[in-house]
Amino acid sequence: xxxxxxxxxxxxxxxxxxxxxxxxxxxxxxxxxxxxxxxxxxxxxxxxxxxxxxxxxxxxxxxxxxxxxxxxxxxxxxxxxxxxxxxxxxxxxxxxxxxxxxxxxxxxxxxxxxxxxxxxxxxxxxxxxxxxxxxxxxxxxxxxxxxxxxxxxxxxxxxxxxxxxxxxxxxxxxxxxxxxxxxxxxxxxxxxxxxxxxxxxxxxxxxxxxxxxxxxxxxxxxxxxxxxxxxxxx
Ligand SMILES: NC(=O)c1ccc[n+]([C@@H]2O[C@H](COP(=O)([O-])OP(=O)(O)OC[C@H]3O[C@@H](n4cnc5c(N)ncnc54)[C@H](OP(=O)(O)O)[C@@H]3O)[C@@H](O)[C@H]2O)c1
Numbered sequence: 001x002x003x004x005x006x007x008x009x010x011x012x013x014x015x016x017x018x019x020x021x022x023x024x025x026x027x028x029x030x031x032x033x034x035x036x037x038x039x040x041x042x043x044x045x046x047x048x049x050x051x052x053x054x055x056x057x058x059x060x061x062x063x064x065x066x067x068x069x070x071x072x073x074x075x076x077x078x079x080x081x082x083x084x085x086x087x088x089x090x091x092x093x094x095x096x097x098x099x100x101x102x103x104x105x106x107x108x109x110x111x112x113x114x115x116x117x118x119x120x121x122x123x124x125x126x127x128x129x130x131x132x133x134x135x136x137x138x139x140x141x142x143x144x145x146x147x148x149x150x151x152x153x154x155x156x157x158x159x160x161x162x163x164x165x166x167x168x169x170x171x172x173x174x175x176x177x178x179x180x181x182x183x184x185x186x187x188x189x190x191x192x193x194x195x196x197x198x199x200x201x202x203x204x205x206x207x208x209x210x211x212x213x214x215x216x217x218x219x220x221x222x223x224x225x226x227x228x229x230x231x232x233x234x
Contacts, residue, residue, distance in 0.1 A: 001212060002075040004028035004068065006058060006115055007085025009036035011184030012134065015201020016082055016208050021049035023209050028071035028078070029053045030115075031085065058085055058111030059103075068118035078122040080130040080212055083112045083156075088186055090146040101148045108152035112159060120172075128171025130212055133160035134204075137180045137226070164221055173219045175211045179204055180226030197229035 003020055007013035009031035017027045021044045029037045034055040044051045052074035056067035072078045087107040089100045112133060123129040138146060139153030157176060164174040181187065183198040204225060211220045 001025045001079045002028065002077055003080040003082060003212065004030060004071050004075075004078055004115075004119065005082045005084055006030045006111070008040060009033045011186060012179070012182050012201045012204050013082075013084040014040055015203070016084060016205040017051070018044065018049075019202045019205025020209060020212075021051055022047065025209075025212075026050040026052075026075055028075050030056065030058075030067055030071065032057050058115060059106040061110075061114045061117075064111070064114040065118040068115060068122070072119075072122040077126050078119060078129065079126050080132065081115060081119040081123070082132045082134070082208060083115055084132075084134040085111055085115075086134065086152075088146070088149050090143075090149060092145050093147050096148045104148050104152045105155075108149075109155045109159070112156055116163070123172055124170065129173075131160075131163065131167070131172060131174045132208055132211055133163075133174070133176050135160060135176050135178050137178050137224070139176075140178055161222075164219070168219070173214075173221075175220055176222045177204065177207060177211075178222070178224040180224070181231070192231070194232050197227050197231055199225055199227050 003025050005013050005017040008017040008029035017029055021027045037053040041051050041053050054067040054070040056063040058064050087104050089104055133156055135156040136153040138150045139157040143150040160176040167174055181198045183195045207223055207225055214220050
């Protein structure tokens, strides 16, 4: 299976791409940082995995269409897209600047739409496939102190659940994942030193694998993954 993962240079995307590649899938790695993507690609190839890279800013429609086309060429087809890239700016409405709001909406909402639009012709050429959208628990529950981020993730949820209905007759399965706390650097806030209680990025990769290998004719349309343990008391 050939899977494009956005936001593969760091955090959850890196974990998803690594897990899927080690599981035998061929992965297309996409993010802005070509250097970090090459570093990951080298690591995957050293362990016997197969991957390709393409860099772009997902806020730019033309650049995104070009990068997904480049990956489709290099991979010789696309079976799945994981819309993982995202930006969290955890500030309340008094502190979040209009520029920060725009940057989050452009990355988390426009970026998901642009990548989806760019991937659809390639999925159709493969006879169908999968789209996995990484929303958040904050895409279904309020996040006081992070209203802009929650707004962007509720948008992902609404888009993704609607897309499931729009694409099911095209043999394309759409799944929405709602992660709780996952151990990535950008989501370390406050003075957290012990992050061992959080979900590991590779564990989100494992649920992506489960979604992508679900029995034919079935769809895992929504999936919530949370840490079992609670944060340590500070
Ligand atoms: N960590 C959590 O606890 C958690 C919980 C729920 C949901 N999520 C969601 O999971 C996803 C990944 O989060 P994370 O914690 O792994 O974040 P992260 O460590 O900051 O990684 C974000 C990834 O997205 C890429 N990216 C950001 N803006 C981009 C842009 N404009 N164009 C292309 N790529 C871009 C980054 O690469 P470059 O900088 O190289 O472009 C990076 O690879 C996000 O959608 C986030 O909202 C995270």
